[in-house]
Amino acid sequence: MTDHDNIFTMLTQQKEILAKQSSKIDKIEKALVSISVQEKDIYYMNMRIDAIWRKYDQLMEPDGTIAMLQKCAASCPRGVVEDRLEALDENIKTNLARQWVAIGAIIALMAAIKLFG
Numbered sequence: 538m539t540d541h542d543n544i545f546t547m548l549t550q551q552k553e554i555l556a557k558q559s560s561k562i563d564k565i566e567k568a569l570v571s572i573s574v575q576e577k578d579i580y581y582m583n584m585r586i587d588a589i590w591r592k593y594d595q596l597m598e599p600d601g602t603i604a605m606l607q608k609c610a611a612s613c614p615r616g617v618v619e620d621r622l623e624a625l626d627e628n629i630k631t632n633l634a635r636q637w638v639a640i641g642a643i644i645a646l647m648a649a650i651k652l653f654g
Contacts (some may be wrong), residue, residue: 596602 550622598604
């Protein structure tokens with residue numbers, strides 16, 4: 538073998554090694570892109586979780602929404618409201634009974650007019 542043949546075989550070997558390394562680098566690049574996308578997703582998920590915790594903290598604070606609702610419920614005149622609703626219910630029932638009596642009377646009058654002219 539001549540020096541040219543040796544150099545040529547060495548160059549072809551180096552070319553094969555470079556091709557293998559290039560394919561490995563491509564795989565590494567794809568893996569890095571995948572990791573980057575996953576890292577971005579994890580970041581956004583952490584932001585969402587933090588926002589949910591902030592909302593939860595706002596609800597559960599001593600001066601938060603739930604505490605305000607509990608204070609409102611505690612100061613609600615429940616007995617008075619129930620009495621008014623019962624009275625309203627009785628009024629509605631009475632008015633409905635009167636309307637049905639009136640409808641019955643109208644139907645009876647219409648039947649009498651139809652029968653007796």
